[in-house]
Amino acid sequence: MTDFAWTRDQFDLPEGMIYLNGNSLGPMPKASVPAMTRFLNDEWRTELIKGWNTKNWFMQTNTLGDRVGAMIGAPAGTTVVGDTLSIKVFQAVAAGMALVPDRKVILSDNGNFPTDLYMVEGLMKLKDAGHELRTPDPEDVMDGITEEVGVVMITEVDYRTGRRHDMKAIIDKAHSVGAVVVWDLAHSAGAVPVDVAGCDTDFAIGCTYKYLNGGPGAPAFIHVAERLLDRVEPVLSGWYGHEAPFAFDTDYRPMPNKIERMRIGTPSIASFVLLEGALDIWDKVDMNDLHAKSIELSELFIQEVEARCPGLTLVSPRDPQARGSHVSFAFEHGYAAMQALIAANVIGDFRAPNVMRFGITPLFTTEDDIRAAVDTLETILKEERYKEEQFQKRSLVT
Amino acid sequence: MTDFAWTRDQFDLPEGMIYLNGNSLGPMPKASVPAMTRFLNDEWRTELIKGWNTKNWFMQTNTLGDRVGAMIGAPAGTTVVGDTLSIKVFQAVAAGMALVPDRKVILSDNGNFPTDLYMVEGLMKLKDAGHELRTPDPEDVMDGITEEVGVVMITEVDYRTGRRHDMKAIIDKAHSVGAVVVWDLAHSAGAVPVDVAGCDTDFAIGCTYKYLNGGPGAPAFIHVAERLLDRVEPVLSGWYGHEAPFAFDTDYRPMPNKIERMRIGTPSIASFVLLEGALDIWDKVDMNDLHAKSIELSELFIQEVEARCPGLTLVSPRDPQARGSHVSFAFEHGYAAMQALIAANVIGDFRAPNVMRFGITPLFTTEDDIRAAVDTLETILKEERYKEEQFQKRSLVT
Numbered sequence: 166m167t168d169f170a171w172t173r174d175q176f177d178l179p180e181g182m183i184y185l186n187g188n189s190l191g192p193m194p195k196a197s198v199p200a201m202t203r204f205l206n207d208e209w210r211t212e213l214i215k216g217w218n219t220k221n222w223f224m225q226t227n228t229l230g231d232r233v234g235a236m237i238g239a240p241a242g243t244t245v246v247g248d249t250l251s252i253k254v255f256q257a258v259a260a261g262m263a264l265v266p267d268r269k270v271i272l273s274d275n276g277n278f279p280t281d282l283y284m285v286e287g288l289m290k291l292k293d294a295g296h297e298l299r300t301p302d303p304e305d306v307m308d309g310i311t312e313e314v315g316v317v318m319i320t321e322v323d324y325r326t327g328r329r330h331d332m333k334a335i336i337d338k339a340h341s342v343g344a345v346v347v348w349d350l351a352h353s354a355g356a357v358p359v360d361v362a363g364c365d366t367d368f369a370i371g372c373t374y375k376y377l378n379g380g381p382g383a384p385a386f387i388h389v390a391e392r393l394l395d396r397v398e399p400v401l402s403g404w405y406g407h408e409a410p411f412a413f414d415t416d417y418r419p420m421p422n423k424i425e426r427m428r429i430g431t432p433s434i435a436s437f438v439l440l441e442g443a444l445d446i447w448d449k450v451d452m453n454d455l456h457a458k459s460i461e462l463s464e465l466f467i468q469e470v471e472a473r474c475p476g477l478t479l480v481s482p483r484d485p486q487a488r489g490s491h492v493s494f495a496f497e498h499g500y501a502a503m504q505a506l507i508a509a510n511v512i513g514d515f516r517a518p519n520v521m522r523f524g525i526t527p528l529f530t531t532e533d534d535i536r537a538a539v540d541t542l543e544t545i546l547k548e549e550r551y552k553e554e555q556f557q558k559r560s561l562v563t
Numbered sequence: 564m565t566d567f568a569w570t571r572d573q574f575d576l577p578e579g580m581i582y583l584n585g586n587s588l589g590p591m592p593k594a595s596v597p598a599m600t601r602f603l604n605d606e607w608r609t610e611l612i613k614g615w616n617t618k619n620w621f622m623q624t625n626t627l628g629d630r631v632g633a634m635i636g637a638p639a640g641t642t643v644v645g646d647t648l649s650i651k652v653f654q655a656v657a658a659g660m661a662l663v664p665d666r667k668v669i670l671s672d673n674g675n676f677p678t679d680l681y682m683v684e685g686l687m688k689l690k691d692a693g694h695e696l697r698t699p700d701p702e703d704v705m706d707g708i709t710e711e712v713g714v715v716m717i718t719e720v721d722y723r724t725g726r727r728h729d730m731k732a733i734i735d736k737a738h739s740v741g742a743v744v745v746w747d748l749a750h751s752a753g754a755v756p757v758d759v760a761g762c763d764t765d766f767a768i769g770c771t772y773k774y775l776n777g778g779p780g781a782p783a784f785i786h787v788a789e790r791l792l793d794r795v796e797p798v799l800s801g802w803y804g805h806e807a808p809f810a811f812d813t814d815y816r817p818m819p820n821k822i823e824r825m826r827i828g829t830p831s832i833a834s835f836v837l838l839e840g841a842l843d844i845w846d847k848v849d850m851n852d853l854h855a856k857s858i859e860l861s862e863l864f865i866q867e868v869e870a871r872c873p874g875l876t877l878v879s880p881r882d883p884q885a886r887g888s889h890v891s892f893a894f895e896h897g898y899a900a901m902q903a904l905i906a907a908n909v910i911g912d913f914r915a916p917n918v919m920r921f922g923i924t925p926l927f928t929t930e931d932d933i934r935a936a937v938d939t940l941e942t943i944l945k946e947e948r949y950k951e952e953q954f955q956k957r958s959l960v961t
Contacts, residue, residue, distance in 0.1 A: 179609050186612045193608040201599055201833075209778060210591040211577050214584045214910060217960035222779055224959075249828025251801030252650060259689060275813055280802035280828065283815035287800035291657060292689060300813060325811075374829070380607060381620055381832040402685035403649030404678035411960065413723075413915055415673055415698060417681035430647025430678065431772070434779040435599075436831040512612060517811055561622075562615035562809065 167454035172528040175446045176378075183534045183541075185513045188352060188491040188524030191378030191443070200442035204435065216434075225437045226405070226428050230386060232444045233377070236452070237350060237369060238360035239388045245424050246373065246440065247405075247432040250351060250385040253370040254284040254318070256401050256427065257387060261316035261345040261368060262288075262296070263398035268315025268344070275300040276323045281349055285318065303328060307338060314344045321359070322352035322489030325516050327481040329357070329489050333364045340365070351375060354386075356459070356490035358452040361388055376490065376526060377447070379440035387427050395422040403429035446528065458527035460485040462535055463492050466525065469539040470494060474546055480520060491524045504556035505545045511538045565852035570926040573844045574776075581909045581932045581939075586750060586889040586922030589776030589841070598840035602833065614832075623835045624803070624826050628784060630842045631775070634850070635748060635767060636758035637786045643822050644771065644838065645803075645830040648749060648783040651768040652682040652716070654799050654825065655785060659714035659743040659766060660686075660694070661796035666713030666742070673698040674721045679747055683716065701726060705736060712742045719757070720750035720887030723914050725879040727755070727887050731762045738763070749773060752784075754857070754888035756850040759786055774888065774924060775845070777838035785825050793820040801827035844926065856925035858883040860933055861890050864923065867937040868892060872944055878918060889922045902954035903943045909936045 177195045178184060184192055208220045217223045226245045234244030248256075258271065271285055282300065289296040301309045303323065310317060317339045322329050332348065339346045345367040353359050355376030361369045369388040373379035389397050399406050399419050405428035408418040419426035464485060470477055477494040496502055496519060503515040513523040523538075545551060574590045576582060582590055606618045615621045624643045632642030646654075656669065669683055680698065687694040699707045701721065708715060715737045720727050730746065737744045743765040751757050753774030759767045767786040771777035787795050797804050797817050803826035806816040817824035861883060868875055875892040894900055894917060901913040911921040921936070943949060 177608050179611075182611075184611060190612045190615075192611055193603060197607075198600070198603050201603060202596070205591060205596050205599060209595075210575050213577075213580075213582060213590055214588045214912065215905070216779065217588075218958045248650070249646070249801070249830065251803070251828030252646070252799070255799060278802075279805075279811050279813060279815075282813055283800045283802060283805065286815050287798045290796075291798045292691070294691070372829070381614065382830045382834075384831070385828075398688075400685045400689045401650070401653060402681045403647070404676075404681060405649070407677075407681065411915070413677050415677060415680055417677075417684050430649030430783070431770070432647065432780045433782070433831045433834040435833045435837055436780075439833055507613070514612065517809065560616045 167449065167451045169458060169527055172446055172450060173531070176529045178529060181510050183511045183538045185511065185523040185525070185530065185538060187526035187529070188356070188375055189514055190374055190381055191376060192529060193380070194378055194443050194446055196442035196445055197380065197439055200438050204438040222434045225434065226432060227424070229437055229440055229444065230424065233354065233373065233386045234388055236447060237354055237388065238362050239369070240362055240391060243391055243394070243424050244386055244388040245427050246384040246386045246437070248385050248429055250370060250372040251280045251284050252401065253385045253387045254281050254349065255288055257347040257368040257370050258285055258316055258318055259288055259400040260397050261347055263400070264345050265315040265343065268313065269296045270313045271296060271298045271316045271318060272306065272309050272314045273298060273300050273318045274303040274306050276303045276325065276328070277320050278324045278349065278351065281318060281320060303330065306330065306335065310335070310338045310342060310344060312342045314342065316347060317344050318347040318349070320349035320351060322356065324352055325520055325522070326493050327488045327491045329487050336364050336366055352489045352491070355447065357456055366390065367393060373440050377440070378443040380436070382436065383440050384432065384436050389424060389427060394424060397426065399426045401429045405430055450528070455527050459490045459525050462527060462530060462532065463488065463525045465532060466492055466523065466535050466539065469536065470542065473539060473543045476546065477521070490526065491522055493520045493522045495519045496521055498551040501551035501556040502545060505550040505553070506542060508556070509541045509545065511541045565847065565849045567856060567925055570844055570848060571929070574927045576927060579908050581936045583909065583911045583921040583923070583928065583936060585924035585927070586754070586773055587912055588772055588779055589774060590927060591778070592776055592841050592844055594840035594843055595778065595837055598836050602836040620832045623832065624830060625823070627835055627838055627842065628822065631752065631771065631784045632786055634845060635752055635786065636760050637767070638760055638789060641789055641792070641822050642784055642786040643825050644782040644784045644835070646783050646827055648768060648770040649678045649682050650799065651783045651785045652679050652747065653686055655745045655766040655768050656683055656714055656716055657686055657798040658796050659745055661798070662743050663713040663741065666711065667694045668711045669694060669696045669714045669716060670704065670707050670712045671696065671698050671716045672701040672704050674701045674723065674726070675718050676722045676747065676749065679716060679718060701728065704728065704733065708733070708736045708740060708742060710740045712740065714745060715742050716745040716747070718747035718749060720754065722750055723918055723920070724891050725886045725889045727885050734762050734764055750887045750889070753845065755854055764788065765791060771838050775838070776841040778834070780834065781838050782830065782834050787822060787825060792822060795824065797824045799827045803828055848926070853925050857888045857923050860925060860928060860930065861886065861923045863930060864890055864921065864933050864937065867934065868940065871937060871941045874944065875919070888924065889920055891918045891920045893917045894919055896949040899949035899954040900943060903948040903951070904940060906954070907939045907943065909939045
C-alpha cells in the first residue's frame with residue numbers, strides 16, 4: 166500500500182498554501198536541492214567535460230526514459246526523455262506519417278491541447294503533400310477512424326475538462342483500419358494507470374513537469390513500440406540519435422533498432438537532474454493506489470463544490486473512470502474567482518473561456534486540503550469577491 | 564580593459580586541472596550554485612505555478628535571448644534562447660527554404676558540424692520536394708554560391724580545425740544571388756567578435772554550453788534579422804510562439820512581427836537559470852579584449868607545441884584572424900595521447916580521425932596554464948606514454 170503521508174513529506178510545500186495545480190506544474194520535491202547541489206559541485210564543477218562519461222550524462226536520456234517508461238507500461242529500451250513536448254509531437258506524428266505514406270488524413274479532436282494541433286499544422290505546411298488534419302468533437306473520434314486515416318493523434322486526458330479517452334478501444338480500431346496511433350500522455354503520466362505496451366500503441370509522448378514534478382519546463386518523453394524500433398523514421402535526425410555520434414560522419418545513420426534514434430540534440434543535464442530527484446518518489450508509488458486516492462479526493466471535491474458553491478457547473482465527466490486527475494467547473498466569473506482563490510493561497514488555474522481547473526494530486530493533497538479549499542471558494546462566492554477590481558486584471562500566463 | 568584576473572576568479576576550477584576544453588563545455592561559474600539555489604528555494608518551491616508570471620519565467624526566452632544577442636551584435640528583440648542547436652538548425656533552415664521556395668539547393672560544406680548536415684538531411688527527406696544538400700570543401704563555398712542556391716548554411720568556426728569563414732563576404736555573395744544565410748555560431752559566440760546585424764545575416768543560431776559556460780546541454784539560441792520578423796515561417800509552430808498562447812485557439816497564428824514566433828514549446832527554466840548566472844560574467848567582458856588575449860595565448864601555445872612536441876602538425880590556420888578560439892594538431896597517436904593528457908589533468912579533447920583539440924578561453928586560461936599544458940604534453944610524448952594500454956580504450960563520449 167502506498168504511504169501517502171510519506172509521499173507528502175517528500176515535498177516542500179509553502180506554509181499555508183493549498184496547491185491544486187500539480188496537473189500544470191508539480192511542486193518541488195525536497196530531493197531537488199541536494200540533487201542539484203550534487204550535480205553542480207560534484208559533477209559539472211569537478212568533472213567538467215568528463216562528466217558525459219563518468220557521470221552518465223550521455224545516457225540519462227535512456228536511464229530516465231526507462232524510469233518514466235515504467236510508469237506508463239513501457240518496456241525498458243522503448244522510451245527516452247529530452248526536448249519539449251511540442252517537439253515530441255512533431256517527431257512522433259512525422260514518424261507516424263512516414264509509416265503510412267499513402268494516407269493523408271491525420272485525426273485528432275478539437276479538445277486536444279492546442280500545441281499538438283499547431284505542431285501538426287506546421288508539419289503539414291512543411292510537407293506540403295496534401296495532408297489534412299481533422300478535429301471532430303472528442304465524442305466523434307471513434308467514428309472518424311476510417312481507412313482514410315494515417316495517423317490518429319489523441320491526448321488521453323483533456324487538459325480542460327479532464328475527460329479521458331478509451332485508449333485501448335481507439336488503438337484497436339485504428340489498427341484494424343491500418344492507421345498508427347500517437348498518444349499524448351501529458352495529463353496521464355503520474356495521474357492514472359497507463360499501459361502503453363498492453364494497449365499496443367505505436368507512439369506515446371508526454372511531459373514530466375506536471376504530475377511527475379520535474380520542475381518548470383522539465384523534459385518531454387517519447388515511447389516507440391518495440392516492433393517499430395527498427396524502422397521508425399527519425400525525421401529530426403540530430404547527432405544524438407546517430408549510430409556513431411562520435412564518428413562525426415557527414416551522413417546520418419539512425420541508431421539501428423534502438424530508441425536512441427529518437428534522441429535529437431544535446432539535452433539539458435540540469436533538467437535531467439531535477440527529474441531524477443522527482444522520480445525517486447515515484448519508485449514507492451503504486452499507480453492503482455494513486456488512482457483510487459485521486460478518485461476519492463476528486464469525488465469529495467465535486468460533492469463539496471456542488472453542495473456549497475452555487476453557480477459552478479461541473480464540466481468534467483461525472484464518472485470517475487472517465488476522468489483524469491483534475492476536475493473542472495464552468496463559472497461565469499471563473500477568471501476573477503480563480504484570481505481571488507489564488508490570492509487566498511488556494512492555487513488552481515483558469516482555462517478560457519470560463520473553466521476553473523483543479524488538479525487532484527494524491528502525492529501531496531489530503532482530504533483536509535480539499536475541504537479547506539472548498540471553504541475558501543465558498544466564502545469568495547458568498548462575498549462576491551470575484552467582483553473586486555484587483556481580480557479582473559489578466560496576467561501574461563493564466 | 565577587461566580584467567581577466569577577475570573573470571578567472573568567477574570560476575570554480577578544480578585544483579590542479581588545466582582545462583583546455585571550454586570550447587566544448589565551459590566550466591562552472593561560481594554564480595551557478597547561488598543562482599540555482601535561489602531558483603529552487605525562492606522561485607519553484609515558493610511560487611510554484613505563479614513563477615511563470617512573478618519570476619518572469621515565461622519571458623526568459625527573450626530576456627536571455629537579448630543578452631546572448633548583444634554578444635553577437637544582434638539588436639534587442641531579435642534573439643531567443645531555448646531548445647537544442649539541432650532543433651534550431653532545423654527551424655532556421657526550414658524557415659530559410661520557405662523564403663525562397665523555388666530554389667532547391669542548400670549549400671553547406673563538408674567541414675560543418677555533422678548534426679547541421681544531419682538535420683538538413685532529415686528536413687529534405689520530410690519535405691520530399693527535390694532539395695539537394697551540397698557540401699563542397701570549405702574553401703570552395705564562395706564559388707558554390709550560385710543562383711541555384713536557396714539557403715547557405717555555414718558554421719563560422721570549424722569544430723575540428725578552428726578555421727574561420729569570412730562571414731561578411733559569404734553573406735554579401737549569397738544576398739547578391741538572392742540566397743538566404745543561416746550562420747551556426749556554436750564555436751563563435753563568446754570566442755570571437757561577431758556582428759550579425761552589421762553583416763546583415765538572415766539567421767544565426769548557436770549554443771550556450773561552450774564558451775558561454777551555461778552548463779551541459781544549456782539552451783540554444785536563434786537570431787532572425789529584424790527585416791524578416793514579420794514573414795519568417797515558424798515551421799515548428801508550438802504554443803510558445805503563438806500570438807495568444809493562453810487563448811488556446813485551435814489554429815496557430817504566429818506572434819506577429821516578433822522573435823517570439825521562433826519559440827516552440829515550454830523551455831527548461833533550470834537551464835535558463837544556469838545560463839543567466841554565466842552571462843553575468845560576460846557583462847564585464849569586451850569581445851575585442853577577449854579576442855586579442857585569445858590570439859596571444861593561442862600563438863604561444865602553437866609556438867611551444869611546435870618547438871617541443873615533434874610529431875604534432877598544426878591543422879588550424881596559421882593566421883590567427885582565420886581561426887576561432889581553439890587550436891588543433893594532427894597526431895598519429897592523437898587519441899591515446901589525449902587520454903594520457905587528460906589522465907595528467909590537462910583536459911583537451913579528440914576528434915576523429917587524428918585531431919587533438921585545445922580550447923583557448925581567456926576568461927579562465929592564463930599564460931602559465933598554456934606553458935604547463937605543453938610541459939605535460941612534451942613529457943607524454945618523450946616518454947611515449949600514449950603507447951600504454953590504458954590509453955587505448957575508447958570511451959562512449961570522446
